[in-house]
Amino acid sequence: METSLPQFILVFGLFFLTIIAIVIFWLITKTDKIKELQAALNKMKGSFNELDQQAKLIVKTDLELNKAQEELDKRLAGLDALQKASRLISTTLDENEIFERLQQSLIVDLNFEKNLVLVYDDKKTLNEKVVVGFTPKEVSAIMAQLETNNAIVKDLKEGQTLSSAQIAKQKKETIIDLFNVDHFVISPILTQNGTIGIFFVGNQSDTLTVTVGDEEVISILANQIGQSLENARLFEQVFRSSQALELKVQDRTRELANALEDVQNISKMKSEFISAVSHELRTPLTSIKGYASILMTDKLGAVPEEVKKRLEKINHHSDNLVKLINDLLDIARIESGKAEMQMSAHNVANMVENVHDLLTPQMRDKNIQWAAKIDSNIAPAFVDSSQVERVFINLVSNAIKFTPINGTISVAAKQNDGMIDVAVSDTGIGINEKDLQRLFDEFYRVDNEINQNVKGTGLGLSLAKKIVEAHKGKIWVTSKLGTGTTFHFTLPTEAVKKS
């Protein structure tokens, strides 16, 4: 059976329509997919844009954080620099040194491009002390302007710190023009007496702004400079006063030294005079004593008893006079250094015992008790024993003289480092305070009843003092009226000789 053309066209048409329908259906499906994808893409774009918005927020926050951190770093660096600068300038009292150290600190630590420290002198004129980043010409112009610009100087004199971070526009522009900077801090240098100078720091670069933190740091540093300058100036005053005082002391010392030299010369002349006179006196005195002795022996014929008594007195007084002359000669010799000490090691206990043996009869006459407390561990004294025994004899004799019947005399000795401390004590009448001071003077005798009845030369203690001092020792006395007296003196040991 043959298919007719219309049938074929119908079948083909149906087929074509079916294909068209399928394509349309497929296209509709795809369009939905595209729409879905488009929607997803739009969503993604939205997310990206949202992400970008968030990123912008992050950047904004980050910028603020960076700025805050930079400010914090700057503050910390400023405080570090302040601490360092303060330490540097407060550890010197030299005004020039303060500025030198300040300059170092300003340049190395504070890092401002321009620095200027101006200080008023006695005539109230500004002087430059630290100049960094300005030419001499610029500094002169600035100083001239500051002398005339009352507004800025008035603020500074009132103690105000001015900074580009917070200042009225007009003043800001004036300072910017004057110092040729974009950012600045200018602070008065204050002391208790008011403003003594001006401290300026500034930056020309727009990137190096000045903050409130900088203002605080510079203000504190300016105060520190003021304080250091004040200290330096006070020190200078004290130093000058002390120098003047020192000069006066030197003058007085020189005068005293001259006076002392005069005294020593006079003393020497006196010693020489005494020595000469004593020698001259001793020769005729020996003759007088010799003739008196010969007469007393009746070799030149019998001498009546009355004459003999007088001759004995002549002899006795001659002995006293010889003793006096000998003492005077000894003192003169020791004073002039002519007396040669025969130094050697001696046991103090032995010396004390010798003296005790010698003076036992006198002590027995007054029933005086003797007590010797010589420390067994003391080193031998390095002394001229004959001279030191004279000291002991002198002191113990005096003690016997002034100690009443049944009293006690004690001698003690102990070692104190390289020296031996000796004390000779009695339970005598004691010496009043006034007499104590002159006790070792030549010819000085305490005015008391015993001395009035017992004759003496007044040279014994003086001689004892000279002997002790010739041994590099010291002698002194302590006493209480009615209780007793103690004479102390020191003697060297061999250890002292070696050292």
Next chain:
Amino acid sequence: MATTHIGIGFSQEIDNEIAARNAAFAAKTQLNQDRIDFVLVLSTIHYDPKITLPIINRILSKSKVIGTSTAGIILADSIETRGIAILTITSDTIKFGIGSIQNIEDITIREEGMLLGGNSIADFGKMARQVFLYFIDSHTANNSLFLRGLQEVLGSLFPIVSAGSSDDFHYRNSFQIFQDQILKRSAVGVVLGGHTGVGIGGRHGWRPLGKPRIINKVEGNIIRTIDGKKASSIYEEYFGQEVEELRAHHLGRMSILYPLGIYIERSQEYLLRNAIDIRPDGSIVCQGDVPEEAEVHIMIGNKDACKQAATEAAEEAHQNLSGKEAKLIIVLEGMARLKLLGRMASSEIQKIREVFGPKIPIIGMYSNGQVFPFQAVERIKKPFFQNQSIVVLALS
């Protein structure tokens, strides 16, 4: 026995002459050798090289001297933003060849890179070369082109390390030192070689922020459009400031803290680019080349990421020494890191010391742009120009 002696001297005396003398004497004393083979001078711009350099040369006579100005000096124990640091080396094993190129012009910058490489190799002689270290005026327009010139002489895979001379963040006073000359718009370099080991590591630690954008139009180091808009719009959108305002005030700061980061396939880190200028038409001028159709982000850094980057850079340098003991570490860091870390800047050096030991001699500088071998698309490390990075160069 093969020996290498290292001396490092530093001074921050106010007086130029005293500072130069103290630093030179300290470096010479620590070196304790009659012969000095190589001298590296790092100086902050507080010191006038016209005064300091003659003194340094007089004290360290007959040496090969190169140097640069810097925003900060890195020492083992401290970070100093004022001072002169001097490194002296005497070695039987390390050889040095120095060179310089002056008056770099933007148009011929690539040729000048080639010249510097040639000069330095000529001075070095025919020995085994290990690394090339150079300092360049960071105001030159396109450091990538200069690097490319160098690579044509030294080889594209040869290890090159570089730092851009810097100043006190004013971007106007940097200088370079070559023997007794003080140079501007110049580059000075040294080839190190001989029987020595070299380990190099570099990282930045900055992370991408916000949505990715596509750089549509680039001419070398100048980005014309991003996402079909003028390039500066990326900064305007984030910082809300118009181009003029950005140019006038905050570009330097924003650029170093928030550089552009270019995504590099298979790389561990983004390639960072500081914007050194925004032109009136909104084009961004970068310090180095930027690839077209690349994905770009604003980047952000933080202290922890910086410290982590320091550790990773030190570990990479240590690893590259292949077990040899390091005798000296030279650290080259981006100025932004000093800004970002502030008082904690020395914590990065602490991290390096943790890797190499507490007694390792360290000297370094804060620079404006760095070059170091960087693993990018090719899977092989090739020197690239980077910003904001910390580069650790270890010599054994």
